[in-house]
Amino acid sequence: MAKDEMRKESVPLVGIVMGSDSDMPVMAKAADILEELGVPYEMAIISAHREPEVFYEYARSAEERGFKVIIAGAGMAAHLPGMCAAIFPMPVIGIPMHTTSLGGRDSLYSIVQMPSGIPVATVAINGGANAGLLAARILATSDPDLLGRLKDYSQKLKSQVEAKDARLKEVGYKAYMEGRKGE
Ligand code: RP5
Numbered sequence: 092m093a094k095d096e097m098r099k100e101s102v103p104l105v106g107i108v109m110g111s112d113s114d115m116p117v118m119a120k121a122a123d124i125l126e127e128l129g130v131p132y133e134m135a136i137i138s139a140h141r142e143p144e145v146f147y148e149y150a151r152s153a154e155e156r157g158f159k160v161i162i163a164g165a166g167m168a169a170h171l172p173g174m175c176a177a178i179f180p181m182p183v184i185g186i187p188m189h190t191t192s193l194g195g196r197d198s199l200y201s202i203v204q205m206p207s208g209i210p211v212a213t214v215a216i217n218g219g220a221n222a223g224l225l226a227a228r229i230l231a232t233s234d235p236d237l238l239g240r241l242k243d244y245s246q247k248l249k250s251q252v253e254a255k256d257a258r259l260k261e262v263g264y265k266a267y268m269e270g271r272k273g274e
Contacts, residue, residue, distance in 0.1 A: 096204050104157065106133055114165065128240050151178055160181060161179055162223070173205050185202035187214075229238075
């Protein structure tokens with residue numbers, strides 16, 4: 092079965108939620124990672140402040156729907172991850188969005204500075220891929236097959252760096268930089 096089909100047919104273990112479709116390019120990186128690792132997820136656009144009732148129902152029902160982790164991305168006064176963590180009793184990972192006004196510091200501070208008692212694991216500004224990986228690592232604590240796929244993923248990263256170093260040694264830095272133009 093193709094990964095995309097598996098994602099649609101399996102019960103989602105990860106909820107990916109964002110406050111606006113303007114967050115989608117970053118949230119898509121989390122989804123890409125989960126697809127690569129074969130983790131079923133569901134993606135939603137829900138604004139905590141523009142539609143609070145819809146948001147409340149999403150967060151309230153997430154546990155009974157089988158979610159084990161929620162990845163929540165938001166920008167500016169970014170309360171979506173914290174409010175998810177206030178209602179959903181399992182891990183919430185927050186992704187602060189880059190913003191044009193304050194460069195994402197607004198989102199970062201809003202998400203990372205959760206008061207004691209309600210934790211949100213916060214990744215870097217626009218850190219969609221790491222959010223996906225962290226969600227997978229949490230699930231891998233009780234899923235040896237997924238843990239194996241995560242180890243393979245880390246090995247792939249290592250091999251990519253080794254290949255780059257080998258090419259640098261082979262062609263020298265000037266030709267190497269020339270080859271990187273347009274990337
Ligand atoms: C937040 O406000 C969203 O998470 C988004 O990052 C930010 C701006 O939203 P839009 O005005 O682009 O819809 O709710």
